[in-house]
Amino acid sequence: MTVDSGIIHGLLIAATPNNLALCFLGCLLGTAVGVLPGIGPLATMAMLLPVTFYLTPVGALIMLSGVFYGAQYGGSTTAILIKLPGEASSVVTCLDGHAMAQNGQGGVALAIAALASVLAGCLTTILIAAAAPPLAEVALAFQSADYVSVLLLGLVAAIVLSHGSLVKSIATIVIGVLIGTVGTDLSSGAYRLTFGIPALIDGIDFVPVAMGLFGLAEIIANLEATRGIGRKPADVKSLWPSLNDLKMSLMPALRGTAIGAAFGLLPGGGPTIGAFSAYSVEKKISRTPSRFGRGAIEGVAAPEAANNAAAQASFIPMLSLGIPPNALMALMIGAMMIHGITPGPNIITKQPDLFWGVVASMWIGNVILVLLNLPLIRFWILLLKIPYRFLFPSIVVLCCVGTYSISNTVSDVFIMAGFGIFGWILKTLDFEAAPLLMGLVLGPMLEENFRRALSVSNGDLMIFFQRPISASIIAICAALLVGAALPALRRKRETVFVE
């Protein structure tokens, strides 16, 4: 069927009372889970998987998808309010989003995050509807060597977005990658850097690190700077974005959507790398890059659009090829298989109900999420007015229990404490924490694909430059790095000249 009739067909399916209720439930659960630190959409979806047995295939996928992108919205909320990234992809929103909250623009930040996300969601839904199969073919052309360059691009993006010295940013990323190597090496089965501690055999999970580095370290820094009073956020000027705010956010949101969709499409990509890259691009092309990190609205609009676009675009390889780009999508495939459906290239023709129903529910889900989140802004802003001395112990306890809830082991709590101290050390020495998280997330995939690429080429490192996709992406990385290094070099030359 054509795209138009497909969408209408899909809307009819998605808009049945049952499916609407499931969509709403998924979005609600997803938002709640995204706001609460610790439990993420993956665990929630896993818990819901047995429930989906009693649902229709379309209903099951609709509910699970709702949880997935609902979590994106929820994660942004805590990122903006208390600089705690609920999701890996909200780490970047922490930077300018929280700064905006400190400037009294918390409501604006939350609203722009929601609006940018819904814009991205609608546009990506159209993209999926119109071009899923050909886009999936593009994803197929990527091989291990190309993934390595894509991931390198993500790391370079993390370097570019940092404010401080280039050397320190590269260092933090490498530290993140090294933390990612802790645990059991997949190909040899050897224990790496575990030092005989059983808790480290499975590696170090993202959540305790993020909680420690961002949540705890932020609290410590705040208390230190203000002798225990805590910074008081500026008075809230208005809850809604002004027309100017909307104008300034439009192009970043559109660019973010494009970048997010591109990364979501590629296996190994996804919301995190999409959000980081979108932020870096905005910072690079802005005429006033110094505003970034201090409350630039583009720094919220672009990554929020990107992470939502990536979340939805990652359905494309999943639905059309049956290739799950990440663990979440693998779970979706699991849900489909419970119902006896195997995703693949023919799914659009063989299961039009499923495909178009899911696509249409994405659009409905986005609308539901905006309707859920916008009125809540008033409530969230009230929360910000609580005096800090009451707020910070709450955050500490929330982080503690949340971290424990991931795998019900106290070792995660201790890891979080350790990273709280490490985050404090980093802050004191003027290192940035965000690139570390990027390194932690991308490191394992980088190593895995690097290993595969080398085994394909029999140890020849030139493979990264021989494959056209890989070579062009590496060229972009080099250009970005040089572009980031030039101003620093110029400044040094200037000071030498002055002396």
Place this chain on the structure above:
Amino acid sequence: MPELADRMCSKDFLGGALLVALSVFVAFGVRDLEFHSDQGIGPAYFPLVGAGILLLLGVILCVGALLHGQDSIDIRHGIAPAVLITISVVLFGSLLDWVGLAFSSAVAVLVASAASRHMKPAERISLAVILTVLTVFIFGIFLALPVPIWPTWIATRS
């Protein structure tokens, strides 16, 4: 020479020293693993490459700090918040399996709130009570985490 000592206390020098220390630590940690294996790169490859990069960057930072002299490290407000918050979390983790969720949360809140010098005892206690109730309700009951809410030795007695 006091200038040299000053420069060694600078953020950049200490940062560089940290990086060097980390790279040595990692290299030590993977000393028994293979760099090249039969199937290609071994488990030590990535960590050692990373450690090498960190070493290089650390040296660059240290040398740069010694030559230029950057801002000094700034911990004039003391390390009390860092210590207290960390102790609070560590206590939570240590006590959780022993005295249950309720008491662990309460202790965590009380210790964390000590990091602020501006709370009256009544405020600290009421905050601890409220947060304990909320935590137990949300995580213990609503989300039904498999963690004991009360100390196990009280439960077995009744």
